[in-house]
Structure formats: C-alpha cells, structure tokens
Amino acid sequence: MKHPRSLWSALMAVLVVGALLLSACGTPAPTAAPEPTTAPEQPTAAPTEEPTPVPTEAPAGPEGNLTVALSTYAEDTFLPWNGGVARQTYMGLIYEWLFYTNLETLEPEPGLALDWEMSPDGMTYTFHLREGVQFHEGWGEVTGEDVKYSWERMIDENSIGSPAGQLRALIDTIEVPDPYTVVLHLQKPNAEIIRGHMTDYNAGGMIVCKEYVESVGDEEANAHPIGTGPYTLAEEHEEAGPIMLETIDGVENHWRVTPEFETVTFLLVPEEATRVAMLLAGEADMAPISYDSVEAITGAGLSVMSIPGSWVPLIWFGGIVETQPERFVADHPWTDVRVRQALNYAIDREAIAESIFHGEAEPAGAPNPVPGWVDIEPYPYDVDKAMDLLDEAGYADGFPLTLKTLKANPGAELPIIGEAVALYWEEIGIDVTIVPTDWGSVRDELLAGEANEYFFTQRGQPFAEPLTPATIFFAPQGAFTSYATEESAALLEEMMTELDGEKREDLAREFGQLLHDDCAGIFLLNANEPWGVSEQVGTWPTIVMRPFNIDLIQRP
Secondary structure (H helix, E strand, O other), rough: OOOOHHHHHHHHHHHHEEEEEEHHOOOOOOOOOOOOOOOOOOOOOOOOOOOOOOOOOOOOOOOOOEEEOOOOOOOOOOOOOOHHHHHHHHHHOOOOOOOEEEOOOOOOOOOOOOEEEEEOOOOOEEEOOOOOEOOOHHHOEOOOOHHHHHHHHHOOOOOOOOOOHHHHEEEEEEEEEEOOOOEEEEOOOOHHHHHHHHHHOOOOOEEEOOHHHHHHHHHHHOOOOOOOOOOOEEEOOOOOOEEEOOOOOOHHOOOOOOOOOOOOEEEEEHHHHHHHHHHHHHOEEEOOOHHHHHHHHHHHOEEEEEEEEEEEEEEEOEEEEOOOOOHEOOOOHHHHHHHHHHHHHHHOOOHHHHHOOOEEEEOOOOOOOOOOOOOOOOOOHHHHHHHHHHHOOOOOOOOOEEEOOOOOOOOOOHHHHHHHHHHHOOOOOEEEEEEEHHHHHHHHHHHHOOOOOOOEEEEEEEOOOOHHHHHHHOOOOOOOOOEEHHHHHHHHHHHOOOOOOOHHHHHHHHHHHHHHHOEEOOOOEEEEEEEEEOOOOOEOOOOOOOOOOHHHHHEO
C-alpha cells in the first residue's frame, strides 16, 4: 500500500487540476462551516398570519434588469410535472405555491391557500384558498379546480415531477366542494404532506391554470407558461438559450410581492470560470461559484452569499434495492454491507472538506441535511479497517467498479469529488473507472430500472423534515429509490403513518441511523452553497434548500 503522504500528494494534484477547470482564481480563506437547521413539529392547522411583508421603501415600480448565470437549467422545461425541482430557481417567479416557507421558523405560511385542517386520523386535508388571485393574461381566478388539476397532472403516470412518485402513493381522491375549498383524501395517514410537498420546498403545491393548459395543450403551455407570480416569459425561450422574464402588467398591485427588478435574465453558463469572469466584468449579477472562487470575488469588491447546509455530496450504489428484483444484483461485491462499509472507511472526509470546500463543509453521516439526521456521526477515515472488511468479505484483492460523475446545482464540484474518492478507493485495491455523464442520462436509466451496474455522484437536498427525502430515495417501490430492504421498508412505513410528532421524530432518527449503519450510500459532507453577487444585490432572503426567492431580492 502506498504511503499516506503519496496519496495526499495525488489527491492534491487532482484538486489543482480541478481548480484550474473550475475557476480562474486562488484559494480563499475558510469561512464558517454549515450550521444545522431545525424544523419545528408541523401543526395540524396552518398559521393564520400572512407571509412576511416585503419592504415597501423600494421605488414605485420595478426598474432595471437582474442577470443570473446558472450552471444548469435542469430539464429546461416550464410545467411542474415535466421536470424536477431544480427548475424552481426560475419557475418560482412565474408560478406560486399553496404555502410558502417562513424563512426563520421553516414553518408553512399562507400562499395561494390561506390555511388547512388535518383530520384526526391524518387521512384528510381541507384547504381554504385565497380569493381573488388572478392568472396572467386574463385566464381567470385561481380556484379549487386549478388545484385539483395541478395535483392530478403531477400524479399522472406520465409525470416526471420530483414529488410524483410520493404523491401517487399518498393521494387517493380530491374533492372541490366550492371554488375556494379543496379536500384531499389520502391512501394512508401522513402528517408531513404540507411541509414535505405543498410549500416552495417542493413542487406539489405549485399551481397551474387548468383552463389554459387544457385549451392550448402541454406543448404550448410549456412554451408560454401562465401562472400567478410577478413575472412571465418576455420572449419565446429556445432550449439552452436565455430565459428572459419580465414583470406582469399591474405588478405594483401583486398580492404577494412587487419585485425590485423589471426584468430577470437567466443564462446557462456551465463553466464555473466563465461565470466568475462574468461576475467580475459586470455581465452577471448572481452566479453559483466554487469554493476556490470566493477570494477572487471578494477581492474584486463583490459579495459572496452562502446558503448554509444546502447540500450533501454523495455517491449512490447501483443494484442494492432488495425490494425491487429488477434493481437488485445479488452478486455485486457491494451487495455485501461489509464492502460498502469498507468503501466508507477508506475516505478522508475532513481532507476533502478542507481541500475542496475550504471550510464551507463538514463531514456528514446521512444523505440529507435535515433535522434528526445532521447529527449522525460520519464514518471516520480508517484504511486498516477498510482493508480488514474487504478481506473478511472475500475481496482482499479488490474489484473493479464504474463511477459515473455528473454536475448538479449546487454540485459543480461533484466530478472532482468523484476523482478524489476514486484515489482513496484505489488505495484499498478498488479499480475505479470514471465515466463523465449528466443527470438526464442517469435519471432516464434510473426510471427504466437500468442503473444497476455502476455508482454515480449526486447531491442530497435539504428538507424541512426527514420523511419526504426518506420516501423519495428509500421507498420500497420508488422510481428514484437507491436503497431499500425489508427492514428499512417496515421502518419507513411506521414513520409515514405515525401522527404523534415526538414519536415520528424518534422514528426518523432511527431511520437515518439505519441508512448510515447499513451504508445505503457514500454520504460525504454537509456543504454550504456560495453565490457571487454584484453590487445590485443587497439582501436576498432564501431558504436552505435552493436559491429561491429571487423575486424578493432587494437592492442595497
């Protein structure tokens, strides 16, 4: 085995090459590590307070343009059911949600819905809608029929929306007793459907206009989306081209917010060095940046805003979903938990946190930075233990594996992280072949049950509570499930149906510990997400999940 010093030198060589690819700047000084957030127990009735008012000291109307350079558009589509939640950075300016997340408490607060009631058995939710909210271009008022239609399209068999699988398993029937009341009947009790799916944390509460979509069809509705938000598409969007948004007519009287900026332009700029150059040249006002770029941005007199605890870089194993025969391969070496444990012990998470993230991350023991999981102890760096476990499992000489690496937003560093992890695994005899790819390709293979022969990098997202990510990634029959056993499925079912808040929290902690102990994946770090911003950006309210709330940005 190589001396540890030679491994560190090799790792640093990878990082130097990666830094040249990711940025055009030097190494920044470390900043504060992420602080875990906690979410209070969900009430059975929504708060009656209105959303936090937006400051009114702004000019009489929106002025100027805000340019946002993104590393990815994700699916580059505009209907809630034809893509994932990563699109909400731009879709959230066009559409609105039933509820919004309070930025301080992480509790739901009124949006298109004013409040809700949950039945004592957790099987029925009744929603009361805000009256008078209008769709763009004269398409009428939001009613219960629009809510019902939005949910039905999300759970349709052709939907690829992020919460589609979970909501299909939850929703039974939907009633609209009057225009401003919607009654949702569930297949099983669930006390977290509001925080998990109906706020701006997810897409289940994003509402479209039924009459419009049915009149023009999905293709036209995707090309020219109609919502209730303060912005609309200013011109036809071509795939990978600029997304040009402009404020709607009468935005000064919008029920929720009058934005600072008259137009917002999103640009697709995959190359991090180009995004940094655009910030420095004044060609972009906002952009996600790498941790290596912080010093260059601040040194030029610009600012960096970090979204704390925004993501977990991780690696998923293929073929270990025991509850789905088509996604389980018994003779893979990593089907043995001892092999998965060895792969975890072989990685020096603290070295990766310092060398790649420059203090903007800390070792993680769970796949998502959510309450109850963020304090799970990570695997320590122990090469000898890793070697012993491989020997015990019958793989003392190692084995070959394929690691597919892709970029995400956040997660531009995932390919470099994959290279660093591969170096650690090679130290214990694992022959790693790295294959660069993209999320769209992996997603298609996952949905087809064909992602069984390789590992892939991905990001774990934060949520207000752990039940939602548990049902997305570990449901026994889920489309995006990467790990499930009979034991985990039984514990998940118990957690899903428990209505007592304290008991549910205890079950959630137990489930997170099971994911750690049985090595459901390689969970690396709880990481912040740094964004470079121009002098046009004064305050930017956000939540821990994604770069939302661009319509709430205020000038200095």
